[in-house]
Amino acid sequence: MNEKAAPGGGGPTNGPLPPGIPDGFSGPIDRTAQFESVNGQTGENMRAEAPRPRKRDTDGGDPARSREFDLLGIGLGPFNLSTACLATSVPQMRTHFLEQRADNRWHPRVLFPESDLQVSFLKDLVSLVEPTNRFSFLNFLVHTGRIHRFASTPQVPVPRWEFARYYAWAAGQLANAEFSRGVTHVQFLSDSFHVHTEQGVYTARNLSVGAGLVPSIPACAKSHVGPRVLHSSDFLAARERMVGQHVAVVGGGQSGAEIFSHLLDRPPARRPASITWITRRNTFACMDDSAFTNEFFHPDYVRYFHQLAPERRHDLLSRQQLASDGISTALLQHIYRRLYENDFADPDPIRYRLLPGNALRDMSPQGTGWHLGLLHQDSGTRGGSIVDTVVLATGYEFALPDFLAPLADRLPDPSPLGLPLRDDYSVPWAGPDRNRIFFLNAGRHSHGIADPNLSLASWRAAHILNSLVGTAHFRTGGRTSTCEWPGLHTANETTAVDGAYLDVTVPAEGRRG
Template sequence: MSSTSSATTAPAGADSADVHDLIGVGIGPFNLGLACLADPLDDVDAVFLDGRDGFAWHHGMMLDDATIQVPFLADLVTMADPTSPYSFLNWLKHTGRLYPFYIREDFHPLRSEYDAYCRWASEQLESLRWGRQVESVEHDPQTDLFTVTAVTADGVEVRRARHVVLGIGTAPHIPEPLRGLGTAARHAADYLPARGQLLEAGSIAVIGSGQSAAEIYLDLLERQGEHGYRLDWITRSPRFFPMEDTKLTLEMTSPEYTDHFHALPEPLRDQLAREQRGLYKGISAATIDRIHDALYRQSAHRTVPTTLLTDTEVTAAQPRSGAEAGSGEGVELTLRHRQLGETVARTAEQLVLATGYAPRAASMLAGVEHLIGRDDAGRLAVARDYHVDTLGGRIFVQNGEEHTHGLTAPDLGMGAWRSASILASITGREPYPLERRVAFQQFGVPTRTEVPR
């Protein structure tokens, strides 16, 4: 394993004799994959910092039968280095689960398996530093080095590096009309810790579309008979649409399509991002079928107290004063049917907000803001090779470039490719060869060819 230099524990601005080639800020799946790929490289001294005490991935949505929505090859490393010791298959072998996974004949690992695999990989690496909350990144023009300052339980830790890779991930997003509702509204990210309390409510409304909303609705639907609550599912999407995962469509998660998307004008990229949401924010067809089967099965024996509302947006929400637990009247929602333009009121004691995630604010970059490129909307201007600095390849981002790179940004299957690209930029070589053409189709204007005479 590659060694990592020590840090200075001192007030911000203290000097350190050691310089890392790169410092990763945040340790989610993408920076963890970068750490795995950097580990065997003798010419890369890397260290990764995170404020948490260990790896955790969507524990609030770790339902027993939930799977990730990409095949197992989309692990931390395989698509860049199939021989890596940090592969999902190697984890299966180490845990005695390789043959059971083979016999199962399902390419999609359980979500709990993927989380356990990532934790296993993180425990093999010496380059990860937990309990380090990064507060600032600064640049010294004299030395041309970055200083990264983190707060630990023992004080302030200062490190220096030639490159910084930001992988701080996303945070739960709550739309404006649904804010300020206290414990009556919980984001899907906190579903499992809150499920016990939810089951005691008189009524529950799941708000949002996509896989998380569908999984939560199904989980609550299957428990409804025992607990007797009313259950609503409200989405502004025109229908409960399935994720588009046909093979030619999946070619859009390719280097060629990323090249095409990145070269488009900013307004067109924004328009396409809205239009392409169904490609990766829909519901798996299997989950949709399971929901309908559950509704059909239950309706054969009783009237199911549930309502599914599409094309319906929440325009306002307010607590109902004096509502008692179990009354089913904790929050009053104002709903607008977008197709008909009509508005109605509906109450629910508890809300589950499956309203997605948004990029975290990179406040630690304030000290290098003068070196950061921004687009017309004030977002990071991410170059094709994932750097965001005006120095030309010194500060990189992971999963913060959906507006510039399209649907490959959050895609686990392209994570290893992006990490390999970042390592190529940092080292000036390709430690892991980058496939640049993988699709059968062409996404732009065909190349003009000579017509034979």
């Protein structure tokens, strides 16, 4: 299983929020309603546990802005947060990280209280490369006094709210991070990057950009985005307006399934009049989380993928979609059982339509709502649906952050999948090789389906830090896959164990297959 990080890695956004959402919005408006009940705790009780991040003085004498850093991170979502935590183990590097929000929040607009993490808790900020690092998830459990309760509670999978508080705990202890520091623009002058904020200018030899993903909106819906046509990232803030309405959810991935399930499970007095769930896929497909498929999220496969021809990488991304963007089996089973109960047991059943194999082709106003024009992918027949509100669970795409506009003509042209990144996640640019710009969550086409997921967050961060210090400070090499990938490994590959090397050579005559 694989879990996506927050869009853009939690960094600054690209422009204004969609209409209907107030300026300055950074999380669900009804925070208590967001956590309706988790183990009997209210939203206020849960939120109070996370320590507040350290804040620095905002006057012009802040020493952080009088130094040049080796690496300056923009955005403090899980990917840059992992880099910041691991950087504490590299004392020779001067690192600093800026976050525009006042505190650290993961998935603030889409954190359902009932949603679970789709990866192992070992895939935290540090453990896959430095399990003794103090920012590990297990250390968080110890320091918050819950390790014994956690160990005695069935925690497979771990609830997302637990990881959200883990991220906030880690961010709150970092001395190399500042909050309420929105970046306005970045310049390159002489031999360093000058990062401008409202509080002052920071200089750095290298940048780590944890922003760039924006909601992907179908072309036919772009001109209609507003209070009743919204992206899934704004669902929780708008759900109370959907009570008694006819709602369509467009998108057959995990986000679409979570929204459909959430609406289905609401009490009768707080749910829509009807729900229509639309996907162009021929079914509501489960995520492929089998063991060998999960090796697509191993460092070996990422390195192999990176060396392939661009057209081959594009083909693989399409074929591997369900390894990353399918629906968890547990959630599908819950939805199916809930629909059975709705149809045969509930005294007040909700009306619903499930429309797999249908692509949204056009959209037009219909009274106070919308007419959705659909095209069935197999039969070619056209259909439609009339609804009051449309929720677009249509994913995210890359867009160059606005603050990088001064450097845009020195960077490659971006695509919705990101930028053509080097092996170390830096982008080729028209500037000195000694000054690099690393992009986190912009390498789907260069590094594969693992790029937007949490699975390799710590490995990628370690890979970047190793690249900067010029030595293998963190162990990121060695064979990680059971499979052999052309150009990467041989049958006589060795595996690093405890600083030594264990020979795992298998005689050719003794191998099967």
